[in-house]
Amino acid sequence: MYLPKKDVLMSHVSGKAAMRIWHPCTQMKDHEKHPPVFIDRGQGIYLYDRQGKSYIDAISSWWVNLFGHANPRIAKAVTEQLTRLEHVIFAGCTHAPAEELAERLLAVVPEGLTRVFFADNGSCAVEAALKMSHAYWRNLGRPEKCKFIYLSNGYHGETAGALGVCGDRLYAAPFTPLVVPQIEVVGPECHACPLGLARESCAAECFGGMEAAIKAHADELSGVIIEPLVQCAGSFRMHPPAYLAKLRQATTAAGCHLIADEIAVGFGRTGTMFACQQAAITPDFMCLSKGITSGTLPLSVVLTGDAVFDAFYHDYHDDKAFLHSHSYTGNPLACAAACETLRIFEEDDVIIANRPKITHLQAAVRQRFAGHKHVSDIRSTGWITAVSLAADPAAGRPFDERDRTGFRIYREAIKRGAWLRNLGDMIYFMPPYVITLEEIDRLTDIALDAVEAVLG
Ligand SMILES: *Cc1c(COP(=O)(O)O)cnc(C)c1O
DSSP, X not given: OOOOOHHHHTHHHHXXXXXXXXXXXXXXXXXHHSOOOOEEEEEBTEEEETTOOEEEETTXXXXXXXXXXXXXXXXHHHHHHHTTOSOOOSSXXXXXXXXXHHHHHHHHSOTTOOEEEEESSHHHHHHHHHHHHHHHHHHTTOTTOOEEEEETTOOOOSSHHHHTTOSOHHHHGGGGGGSOOOEEEOOOOGGGOTTOOOGGGXXXXXXXXXXXXXXXXXXXXXXXXXXXXXXXXXXXXXXXXXXXXXXXXHHHHHTOEEEEEOTTTTTTTTSXXXXXXXXXXXXXXXXXXXXXXXXXXXXXXXEEOHHHHHTTOOOGGGOOOOOOOOTTTTOHHHHHHHHHHHHHHHHTTHHHHHHHHHHHHHHHHHHXXXXXXXXXXXXXXXXXXXXXXXXXTTTTXXXXXXGOHHHHHHHHHHHTTEEOOOSSXXXXXXXXXXXXXXXXXXXXXXXXXXXXXXXX
């Protein structure tokens, strides 16, 4: 007979369970001193722990939540789908939520993207795009086109293939022997422009290095992958649309693909529905995830145009089909959440309605942090505003890493009721779109209090 071990079964009561679960991106020893916060429920922009204390979710639960926790519209859509069809094999079958989602997506993405491939998380969408890009060239008789250019500080997920195109080596370095090396090119460093140009008047004059690399590697190059407008995990480095426009031109001229990883910036984060739209470009591949289900369920897609699709369209005896599959591909519940997300965008005119909130958030952060003695830079694109902190900004001297300044600010913000997870010695704001102007003021007040509690 099967009998669970009693001490294990009761460990969630004794508090030992916390150490049995291995949390992501976490030094587990930290939890000896700071056990994970037990979140009991969520409502709108707030998370509530078991004692009923609330936290403003300032970073949208790792950038996924758009319309608040336990959103009733999304909940209803998922619940209705749950009692009809929870999942079905996606090879040989299709279903209404996937069909509707494909239609809704293709109606809002850049012109020329006409096909939707499903996966179930961001990293896997990147894997699928890299494989599809190379397989395209192989199907055309150019198997030597198998390399990818990525930008320094770029982040594209943490599966082995995706790590090969991560410029943020923090995540890839420990796994070097497992990762296929690709080609790194120095990306834009607009917050400290080496050419001394102001962001407003810049025409991506720094693009020369990228252009030269694309030309030099054209014969072996499958594609170039970029996070359009904002490298989120890469310390929120931001570049102007002009850089994307030049990249589109250069990749087309060299005969290689442009892969736009809009996993973090898609669905309104940069102020437009998709970041590529600010440069009026259509990439050959667009990867979407995170906000796609409003942060309800895991789902991702890779979008392509007809040219890519047609290269895989063949008779069975000459099979060139795209071999890539996940058990939960096209999960109906996730697709239902994504359909409802896109309905909210349309019916509530979200992109327009967001504008005053974006302006207010950017101004509120500047008001509180500009001129602060430890602030070295404040930068914003749409909903994303990041504040970098340094021991001596004027001298360019960072804090000693062992001080864990950012982490301590994060802890202070938690005490004060805001989930403001740091990125190194940087704090950033990327709240759900349902935040109000008053809540923006409260959140930025808490952030300043937390910074002052640590830095005086
Ligand atoms: C989060 C992220 C990914 C990876 O997505 P996961 O769902 O975490 O695997 C890839 N690219 C970008 C730009 C991201 O921000």
